[in-house]
Structure formats: structure tokens, C-alpha cells
Amino acid sequence: MFKFLAKKFVKDYKNIDNPVVRLNLISLSSIMGIAMNILLFLSKIFLGIYTRSTAILNDAFNNLSDSVVSIMSFLGSSFSKKPADEEHPFGHGRVEYVMALLVSIVIVYVGLNLFINSAKSFNEPNPNGLNLLSFVILFAGILIKVYIYLLNTKLYNDLESDLNLGVMLDARNDIISTTAIILGVFLQRYVSFNLDAAMGVVVAFFVTKPGIDLFNETVGYLLGERIDRDIEKEISDIILSGKYIRGFHHLDLHQYGKGHIAGSCHVEVPGNITVAELHNDIDSIEKKIRKNTGVILTLHSDPTYNISDKEG
Template sequence: MDRKKKIIQTSILGIVANCLLAGFKAFVGAVTGSIAIVLDAVNNLSDALSSVITIIGTKIAGKEPDKKHPLGHGRVEYISAAIIAIIVSYAGITSLIESVKKLINPSTPEYTTTSLIIVAVAVVVKIVLGTYVKKVGKEVNSDSLVASGEDAKLDAVISTSTLVAAIIFIISGVSLEAWLGAIISIVIIKSGYEMIADTISHILGERIEMQLSHEIKRIVVSFDEVLGAYDLSLHNYGPERYVGSIHIEVDEDMSMARLDQLQREITYKVMEETEVVLEGIGIYCKNKKDSPADLLRKELSRFAKKFDYVKQIHGFYFDEQKQIVSFDLVISFDAPNRRSLFDEIVEAIKKEYPQYSFNINMDIDLSD
């Protein structure tokens, strides 16, 4: 089964289950006068809406690329996940408001054995549903499904709190429903905020996953003529769409014809094994071993790495005739002030090697 079809089928299952639960809970809440059960029913309807949004988002994301969106519409899935996160947050805020109202103007709920059994069944259903939806979401890399699954589990927590409040009321006559509702509402609001923050982070663009980064670089350096792979940059256009570029280091004597062929071979193999499209492969020429340029590169690399947070230098080029040295200096994002450290290193290098002119670029620590 393809990814799109699996997401839609799972979402339809969520819609059916949540609508049935909402109907049961609304009836039980109306009979018992329990605000918590009624709110629970409303929350189930919001879950069904989340599944509808997931289906719509998946269908739009699957549209073919067009002139305005040449890399497709995959990022719509992140937008649909953000909408679901907002719905979760709204449900939490609404629940908190209603719980506070109940605290200010308390009323005595009436619980029956039937109503409690229905709520208990709902807890089991939501746990099973939430676990399944979240599992499928991770399998197909769908933020929308993961958010829906997490929301379903939060519903189970709400229903459980209702059950606990009911048992306490039956045993002691003390109604804690509103207090538990307020506490759970805060938990839901927090979860909604975290979902929104996570989705926005995806939209902004995150660091490449270490496993994917290592896999791509492993494939690239598996070619005997590639002496190093650097500056891997990937742009995410949806969970199933990565487009990027990389720099490779090759022998300075490689012919243009062979270099062109090598670039094509690398692009094809990376696409075949990872489904990542490398739109560009930049070239660094490596000097002959033990040549003046090679020796200077090693010496400058050792010098630069004396400073904390320096990861590497690459893209090294030495113009012997003009005595100009050029290279990229990669400083970790863990450095308290990357720009200040870079300026300090450049000054130290110029002071240590006054006979050369330097063109040093502070490169971005893009990938592991």
C-alpha cells in the first residue's frame, strides 16, 4: 500500500471511531449532567476534524508539481499538522475555561454504572486508536497522523480523569471533576504548544538527520575517485521530498570529461538508494600528497583545530605564485559566539603566517 493511501485509510478510521465516541459521550453527558463527559464528546469531534484535515492535506500534498510550485506541494502536510496542533490547543483552552466556570459555579453530577462503563470503553478505544494512528504516522513519516495519534492519547487521559473523578465522588461525595479538568486542560495546552513548535521547526528547516547525512556521504565517498564529501545541504519539500547539494574533493588532475561522468554517477546512486535529489555537486580539487600545498593544508588544519569548536577546514586552495591561501573553516554551533571565534582564529592565522594572503570563509555546520 502506498503512503498516501495508508494515511487516508488511517484517517478515515479515526473519523468513524471519533464520531461514534462523540455520540455516545454526548448522550451520557446529557443524561448525567457531567460537563467533563460533554467536553470529552466535543473533543472527539475535534479529533474527527483533525482526521479530515489530514486527508485534505495529504491529497493537496500529493498534487503534481506545477509552474508556481516546481518542487511540488509536499510542505502542505506540515501546514495541516500545524492546524491540527492549533485545534488541540484550542480544545485545551476551551476545556480550561469550562472547568474554571464549573469551579466558580459548581453543580452536582449524577453518574450511573452504564455511563461509567461507556467512558471506560472510550478510554480503551482511544488508547488503541491513538497508539495505532501514531505508529502509522511514524511509519509513513506523517506529522499530521502523529499529531492526531498524540491527540487521541490525550483524550484517553481526559476520559481517565473523568473516571477517577466519578469514582472519588461515588466513594466520598467530593466532586473533583472541575479540578481534574483544569489540570488536564493545562497538559493539553502544553502538548498543543509543543506540536506547533515542532511543526514550525520543520517548516523553518531543520538540521539533516544524522543517519541520512551519514548514508549520503557514505554513498558519495564509496566512489574511489572521491577523496572527501563536505557541505551536504538538504531542503525538505515534504516528508518524502529532499533536494540538496554537496561538495566533493577530487584529484587536481582529473579530466573535465571524467568529472562530469562522476557527478552523474553520484547523483544517480544517491537518488537510487536514498530518494534524495542532488541538484548540485560542487568541486574541490585536492593537491598532490606531500606537495607544498598539501603540507601547508595539513599545517593550517592542525593550527586551526587548536581552537575549541573548530570542526574542520576544507575546500583548501593554495596559489603558490601569488601566495594566496583559500579555505572554508567550519565552526560548531555549540560555540558561544561563532563570529567572534572566527575573527579570533583568522587573526591568529594571519599573525602566525604573515607571508601569505588569506581568503577564509566561515562555513556553516550544515550536517554531521
């Protein structure tokens, strides 16, 4: 389904290296997530009220929070597409990280509320059992979440978007929690305590944990954690491949959204060659770095030695 919609609504949808195409695919997946999660919320809220099941009601509101997550994912990808302007010369790519951070806060908030509600329901009567329609609705919900999980897993691997990661983790946890609800209803007859409330606590845990993980990861991005060491190594090798460059220092790289890394570096060059010769060498290195890694790097020349006629 997603491939069909991407082909129809996203121009050049296979070119995921294009930042605009990447963000358009994230937006499309978010719209699909909104529609599916609202459908699941409406069906489960009705089912939870009918069966008096706290765990099912918790699961319904978890689906509602998932739709909020998808809305925020859509907004994040939409704002990230805005081009650079005078106030934001490196573009708006970090909006994706800001939205991912807000998504993590929403997930944690919902999870804590689900835990509180479940803990309060331990002394309430056990819920009614599931009829065939109830079982069909819950099982259909699992199948929908499996699709959402597989879709966002692929998109996360292809696009490296924390927004897709958040949706993927939510879907995975929903699969686990809804399965636990079904098992809890069938096992309730064999225990005397309110197993539904216990399952509600389990659901709350699986909602909260990935929210905390996503929060920690996005905070790392926003605080400017170190760029991938493999990229640094490749850049270092290219710099040292320059004809006149003997060393470098102060390699500073900054990420302004996925696929948008810029930085600067001081390179050690001879002080007794022409400006034209030096410029040609530096320019070729900068172009090679951008072509091979996608990083926009500005090299600053530090004349630290003189080249002999024999070396020249």
C-alpha cells in the same frame, strides 16, 4: 479493520516507501478517525447533558476537536499528493507540515477553552453519578480510543507522519482523561469540592500539552531544521567513496515532505581529467546516493587539484 480497508481501497498498500501509497494510508486512517470521533462526540454530549458533568462535556468536545483534527489530516494528506507543477517544482509535500501546524493550533485552542470552562464550574453543584449505561458508553469510548492510539502509533512508526502523531497523542490523552472522569465520579462521594471540575482541568492539560509539542515540532520542519545526521553521514561517506573526489563542502539538504529530500554539494575534483571521466564518477555517486538514501543530490565540481599520471 484498517488492514482490511487498506487492502480493499489502497492499491499496493504494503509499499509504504511509495509516497502516494503512504499518503493514501494516512487519508484512510483519517477517514476512520472522523467517523469514530463523531460517534464518540454524539454519545458523550448526550451523556454529559444528562449527568450535568462538565468533565464529560469537555471530553465530548475534545472528541469533536479530534474529528476536526482527522479532517485536517485527511486534507493535508490529499493536498500533499498533488504532483509538482510550474509554481511548485518540488511538489506539495510540505502541505502535510502546514496542516500539522494548524492541527496543533486547534488542539491548543480547544485545550485552553476546556480549562476556562472547567475553572468556571468549580462553584457549580456536583454532577449526577454514572448509571450503567453511562459507564458502558464511557468504557466503550476508551476501547475505541485504544484502537485509534495503537493504529496511529503503528502508522506513525511506519510512515513517519506528524499527522498520525497528532491523532495518536489525542487518542492517548483521551484514554487518560476519560479514565480520570470515571474515577472522579466514583471518588466524588469522598470529597466535598467539585471533583468533576478538577478532572476537567486535568483533561484540559492533557489536551493542550501535546498540541504545544506538535506546534514546536512542525515549526521546526517549516523553518528548515537540519536533516537527520545519520543521513548526512551516509551521504558524506558515499561522496568520499568517489574515485576522484578528495573532499566536499556546502552540503545543503532541504526537505519538501516526508521521503522527498533534495539538495546540492560542491565536491573537490582534479582539473586535469576529461569531462567524460569526471561526469561518469559524479553521475555514479549521485545515483548511489539516491538509491541508498532516497535523497536527490546534485553535485557541483570544483577543480582544486591535479592528478598525477601515477595516480591516474
